[in-house]
Amino acid sequence: MDITVIVPLYNEEESLPKLNAWIARVMQENGFSYEVIYVNDGSTDKSWEVIENLKAACSAVRGICFRRNYGKSAALQVGFQAAKGDVVITMDADLQDSPDEIPALYRMIKEEGYDLVSGWKQKRYDNKLTKNLPSKLFNATARKVTGIQLHDMNCGLKAYRREVVKNIEVFSEMHRYIPYLAKNAGFTKIGEKVVQHRKREFGNSKFGLNRFVNGYLDLMTIWFLNKFGKQPMHFFGLMGSLMFFLGFVAICIVIGLKIHALYTVGTSMLLGQNAYFQVSMLMMILGTMLFLAGFIGELVLRNSESRNDYQIKATI
Numbered sequence: 001m002d003i004t005v006i007v008p009l010y011n012e013e014e015s016l017p018k019l020n021a022w023i024a025r026v027m028q029e030n031g032f033s034y035e036v037i038y039v040n041d042g043s044t045d046k047s048w049e050v051i052e053n054l055k056a057a058c059s060a061v062r063g064i065c066f067r068r069n070y071g072k073s074a075a076l077q078v079g080f081q082a083a084k085g086d087v088v089i090t091m092d093a094d095l096q097d098s099p100d101e102i103p104a105l106y107r108m109i110k111e112e113g114y115d116l117v118s119g120w121k122q123k124r125y126d127n128k129l130t131k132n133l134p135s136k137l138f139n140a141t142a143r144k145v146t147g148i149q150l151h152d153m154n155c156g157l158k159a160y161r162r163e164v165v166k167n168i169e170v171f172s173e174m175h176r177y178i179p180y181l182a183k184n185a186g187f188t189k190i191g192e193k194v195v196q197h198r199k200r201e202f203g204n205s206k207f208g209l210n211r212f213v214n215g216y217l218d219l220m221t222i223w224f225l226n227k228f229g230k231q232p233m234h235f236f237g238l239m240g241s242l243m244f245f246l247g248f249v250a251i252c253i254v255i256g257l258k259i260h261a262l263y264t265v266g267t268s269m270l271l272g273q274n275a276y277f278q279v280s281m282l283m284m285i286l287g288t289m290l291f292l293a294g295f296i297g298e299l300v301l302r303n304s305e306s307r308n309d310y311q312i313k314a315t316i
Contacts, residue, residue, distance in 0.1 A: 001086065002086055003034040003035075003087050003089060004084055005037070006079035006080070007019070007037070008039045009039065009041060010040075011043045011047060012043070013050050016038070016050045016054065018201075019095055019099070020058065020061065023036055024060070026102050030102075034085065035060050035061075035062055035083075037083065039076075041066050041069050041070060042070065064082065071173060072175045073170045073173055080166070080168075086110070086161075087109045088159070088160045089102055089105060089159045090160075091156055091157045092157070094202070095202070096198045096199070097197075098196045104193065105117055109160070113189060114161070115163075115187035115188070115190060116164055118157075118158050118190070119152065119157035119192075120150070120151045120152045120155065120195060123197060135152070139154075142177070146219075147183075148190060168182055172218065172221075174222060181222070232293075236290045237291055239287075240286075240287045240288065243287030244283070244291065247282070247283030247285075248280075250279070251277065
């Protein structure tokens with residue numbers, strides 16, 4: 001099979017028939033063998049009924065229905081697991097992504113050798129204040145942290161080589177950082193294509209401003225897991241040792257000053273009443289706790305099934 005199109009959706013009953021007809025037309029015009037997997041993320045409208053009707057009319061349609069709303073990451077992960085095409089393309093169900101982009105994305109994967117191609121909605125029709133400006137700030141931060149020079153990392157329209165989606169795991173809300181997940185899995189040829197952005201025809205956006213706050217937190221999480229997930233002692237042990245050392249040096253200085261004051265002035269406050277002594281003790285305690293946290297993390301990692309989750313590209 002040439003192409004699998006994965007469409008995660010939540011309450012998009014109005015747009016699905018038009019989207020499916022559009023995808024089918026593009027596939028037929030280009031002679032692609034294909035499947036479309038609609039992942040219904042616990043919709044409360046008639047989206048699943050629409051998918052069932054589309055399936056009855058078109059054998060290329062497949063459907064997966066969640067019992068409740070789990071989020072876009074879960075929907076994409078299930079779609080990735082079910083995909084059979086050589087090239088996997090994801091797009092949103094709201095008709096803001098154009099299926100006419102599929103042939104060019106397919107060629108970039110198959111002919112130009114990209115592992116992943118992300119869309120770039122250079123001209124957007126979203127609200128500039130609530131979406132465009134926060135999105136630019138978010139993407140600038142993501143480029144700095146991940147080292148991947150994409151203008152729109154969270155664009156829903158992406159194309160993947162089949163091996164990519166079978167070797168990454170999308171969890172929590174990490175769908176925003178799939179290019180970074182792919183890079184960490186060893187798929188480093190990541191490209192970008194300017195794609196058309198269309199105005200929403202039906203319904204309202206399912207994402208609020210909280211996605212930008214959550215996005216930054218998730219970015220820090222995935223960065224930390226990639227850098228220290230397999231070596232927790234390298235972070236916690238280093239920080240703990242440094243904090244303990246500084247606290248120990250500070251205590252030695254405080255004790256030295258106390259002894260000096262005792263012999264020169266003849267009196268000195270009790271160590272427990274000295275604020276510097278208390279801060280130094282706190283640093284030593286926190287340093288010990290951080291070191292132990294790293295040690296416990298190493299023990300947990302040694303007993304984890306994913307401690308050796310390296311990727312094998314080929315064998316002969």
